[in-house]
Amino acid sequence: MTPFLRKFRVLFSTQFALMTEYRAEIVIWMLSGTLSLVMMLVWMGQAAAAPGGQIRGFSASDFASYFLATWFVGQLLVVWVAWELDFEVRQGTLSPKLLRPLDPMWGHYTGHLAERIVRFPLMLALGGLFAWLAGARFSPDWRVYAAVLVLVILGFTVRFLWEYSLGLLAFWTESSTSFQEVVWLVYAALGGLFAPLAFYPQWVQDIAVWTPFPYMLGLPANLIAGKATLEQAGQGMLVLLGWLAVFALLRLWVWRVGLRKYGAVGA
Amino acid sequence: MTRYLRLIRIFTGATISAQLEYRANFLGAILASLGEVGVALLGIAVLFGQPGTVSVGGYSFYQALLVVGFFMLTEGFISVFVQPNMSKISEAVRTGSMDFTLLKPIDAQFNVSTRNLNVLRVTDILIGLGLIFYAASFLTVTLGGVLAAAVMYLSALVIVYCIWLALSTTAFWFVKTQNMSELFNGVFGAGRFPVTAFPVPVRAFLTFVVPIAFITTVPAQALTGGLSPVLALASPLVAAVLFVGSRLFWKKAVGSYTSASS
Numbered sequence: 001m002t003p004f005l006r007k008f009r010v011l012f013s014t015q016f017a018l019m020t021e022y023r024a025e026i027v028i029w030m031l032s033g034t035l036s037l038v039m040m041l042v043w044m045g046q047a048a049a050a051p052g053g054q055i056r057g058f059s060a061s062d063f064a065s066y067f068l069a070t071w072f073v074g075q076l077l078v079v080w081v082a083w084e085l086d087f088e089v090r091q092g093t094l095s096p097k098l099l100r101p102l103d104p105m106w107g108h109y110t111g112h113l114a115e116r117i118v119r120f121p122l123m124l125a126l127g128g129l130f131a132w133l134a135g136a137r138f139s140p141d142w143r144v145y146a147a148v149l150v151l152v153i154l155g156f157t158v159r160f161l162w163e164y165s166l167g168l169l170a171f172w173t174e175s176s177t178s179f180q181e182v183v184w185l186v187y188a189a190l191g192g193l194f195a196p197l198a199f200y201p202q203w204v205q206d207i208a209v210w211t212p213f214p215y216m217l218g219l220p221a222n223l224i225a226g227k228a229t230l231e232q233a234g235q236g237m238l239v240l241l242g243w244l245a246v247f248a249l250l251r252l253w254v255w256r257v258g259l260r261k262y263g264a265v266g267a
Numbered sequence: 268m269t270r271y272l273r274l275i276r277i278f279t280g281a282t283i284s285a286q287l288e289y290r291a292n293f294l295g296a297i298l299a300s301l302g303e304v305g306v307a308l309l310g311i312a313v314l315f316g317q318p319g320t321v322s323v324g325g326y327s328f329y330q331a332l333l334v335v336g337f338f339m340l341t342e343g344f345i346s347v348f349v350q351p352n353m354s355k356i357s358e359a360v361r362t363g364s365m366d367f368t369l370l371k372p373i374d375a376q377f378n379v380s381t382r383n384l385n386v387l388r389v390t391d392i393l394i395g396l397g398l399i400f401y402a403a404s405f406l407t408v409t410l411g412g413v414l415a416a417a418v419m420y421l422s423a424l425v426i427v428y429c430i431w432l433a434l435s436t437t438a439f440w441f442v443k444t445q446n447m448s449e450l451f452n453g454v455f456g457a458g459r460f461p462v463t464a465f466p467v468p469v470r471a472f473l474t475f476v477v478p479i480a481f482i483t484t485v486p487a488q489a490l491t492g493g494l495s496p497v498l499a500l501a502s503p504l505v506a507a508v509l510f511v512g513s514r515l516f517w518k519k520a521v522g523s524y525t526s527a528s529s
Binding site: 033177199 | 289291292294295296298299301302305306309310313314316317319320323324446449450452453454456457459460464465466469
């Protein structure tokens with residue numbers, strides 16, 4: 001086992017122990033992310049009221065499938081690292097971490113991964129209940145779920161890296177976490193949290209395809225709801241890999257520059 | 268009574284001067300407000316952007332915009348007046364500084380509810396008012412409607428305050444309650460849309476269990492003159508019941524408080 005993997009494993013097991021302590025909070029965090037559920041209910045109502053019971057080929061049950069899938073995928077993409085970085089930089093708790101022979105990013109990354117594992121069974125239970133109540137139907141093809149898993153891992157890592165870069169703005173400004181709120185809005189809009197991307201005006205769709213957002217949230221959700229093909233999933237993976245490289249470099253650059261600034265204040 | 272009004276003035280002055288120390292936070296507050304209004308407007312815009320869609324839950328675009336306006340106004344009310352105070356209750360219980368609050372010769376509930384303000388989020392209130400005026404300018408609004416809406420919205424503010432107070436009061440037993448506000452925000456998010464846009468069981472939940480309907484939908488209905496007499500009476504009634512209930516709950520919590528060290 002290489003030294004890096006060993007460190008990673010130790011970090012992971014400590015973070016996992018930490019996250020199991022927070023299981024009650026995790027349930028509350030899950031329940032507070034209700035935007036996709038609210039949108040689901042509204043769209044279902046719209047479809048039921050529309051002539052023919054459909055809007056752009058989506059029936060009430062299709063909306064239920066799509067939005068429950070976005071809820072599910074969205075839960076797997078949750079990242080809060082910007083808040084932690086903001087706190088660590090402001091309070092100076094970052095300093096001892098810098099003495100360790102490992103980039104502090106890995107501690108945050110494994111923490112998020114460990115939380116996903118605690119969250120997953122709860123998500124399955126809640127998601128199953130919602131699906132039964134709303135009458136959602138999901139794709140029976142196992143290959144779809146394998147593709148979704150890859151997309152979610154890539155999407156999560158991309159989001160983690162951009163949030164990390166935003167969080168590092170704490171080296172310069174006190175309002176780093178509010179930048180993150182505005183970026184979240186773009187992610188939610190172009191990712192397809194308000195409606196499937198096909199429901200947006202054409203010019204918005206044309207912009208969205210150049211961003212990572214539709215491939216990390218809307219595409220996996222469409223796959224689960226049976227509205228996208230595996231070929232599209234493959235293309236999405238390639239796009240996300242490209243963005244992964246971009247954000248990884250960005251993160252590294254902001255980290256280097258920011259660290260110099262951090263030392264300069266004498267913190 | 269005048270004593271309490273004077274206290275409010277002193278508290279406000281102190282908290283504003285404390286906040287103006289951190290001017291850089293202003294940018295953050297504006298960004299956060301833009302995020303809030305963006306979410307609410309995008310949700311409505313995509314719904315009405317579909318070909319053939321003229322109403323959502325029986326609400327025209329401008330009526331739905333009115334609901335968004337009341338939602339933002341309430342967001343602003345919460346961020347400016349409610350949350351800064353309520354989030355401090357659990358901290359005060361945990362550190363024991365609640366002792367000092369209870370010892371003061373003024374009503375403790377008044378003190379914990381008015382001591383702090385977050386003036387920076389006034390942008391939310393301005394955006395909310397702007398949206399309401401803009402939407403109302405496309406609708407027929409009578410003087411009676413405005414008065415009715417004012418009464419309904421005052422009741423709504425009381426309802427919001429009481430729910431938050433009740434949630435925060437649980438801090439006396441559970442100590443940690445920051446997550447309670449997360450939960451409230453999650454449910455309150457449904458207030459971005461007219462309550463009639465939801466399926467009937469959810470509508471009932473949002474009216475009778477968590478009275479979100481009274482906070483954003485009912486004032487909007489009142490403003491456009493579509494308010495039923497039953498709802499017009501129910502809203503102040505719910506507010507009064509919640510006020511008395513949360514007051515009793517607060518008293519009970521304070522009665523069982525045993526300080527942090529004992």
